[in-house]
Amino acid sequence: MKRVVCRLQEEKGTGLVEFALMATVLAFLLFGIWDFGRVLDARIVATNAAREAARYGAVYGADQDLSQAEVVSQAQQKATEYLQTGLGTRTDIRPYSVSDIVVQFPNGRLVGEPVQVSVDLKVDVWPFMRQFFGGADVATIRGAASIRI
Numbered sequence: 001m002k003r004v005v006c007r008l009q010e011e012k013g014t015g016l017v018e019f020a021l022m023a024t025v026l027a028f029l030l031f032g033i034w035d036f037g038r039v040l041d042a043r044i045v046a047t048n049a050a051r052e053a054a055r056y057g058a059v060y061g062a063d064q065d066l067s068q069a070e071v072v073s074q075a076q077q078k079a080t081e082y083l084q085t086g087l088g089t090r091t092d093i094r095p096y097s098v099s100d101i102v103v104q105f106p107n108g109r110l111v112g113e114p115v116q117v118s119v120d121l122k123v124d125v126w127p128f129m130r131q132f133f134g135g136a137d138v139a140t141i142r143g144a145a146s147i148r149i
Contacts, residue, residue: 035126038092039139042123045086046143049101050117053079054145057103057115061149072103079119094122094138111149118144 053075060071079101087093100120107113121141 031126031128039123039125039141042087042090042093042121043141043143045083046119046121046141047145048086048143049079049082050119050143050145051147052082053101053103053117053119054115054147057105057117058147058149061105061109061115062111068105068109071109075103075115075117076101079117083119083121092124094124096121105149109149114146114148116144116146118142 056075056078057071060066060074063071066074076098080098083096102118104116105113106116119142121143122138123141125135125137125139127137
């Protein structure tokens with residue numbers, strides 16, 4: 001009986017050590033999920049912004065009263081408005097401009113032909129994650145959409 005009591009006394013504090021080891025792993029996993037969620041959210045917003053611009057291009061693309069430059073400019077404006085609303089005041093997104101929004105009519109502005117839009121965003125990656133996984137300071141995210149006119 002004395003052996004069992006002595007053995008239990010020797011293992012005192014092992015639970016705390018095990019918790020400290022597991023808490024580190026769990027914290028790392030939690031921050032990884034959080035960082036991935038931020039990047040995924042930026043991708044979803046970029047894709048939706050591209051979809052809004054493509055929708056505008058599809059509706060007004062065949063309108064011959066508007067020049068192609070006017071349609072492209074208005075589609076880029078729609079995407080910019082969506083990005084401003086969707087991203088809000090996030091500080092992890094690098095500043096973007098109209099040049100990051102590409103609107104194309106690859107086969108002309110004819111009914112049945114596609115309008116293709118891509119939106120590029122740059123998202124800051126947390127330094128904590130970069131230390132373990134490597135890579136750049138910034139992840140480039142592309143959202144794309146294609147809709148027929």
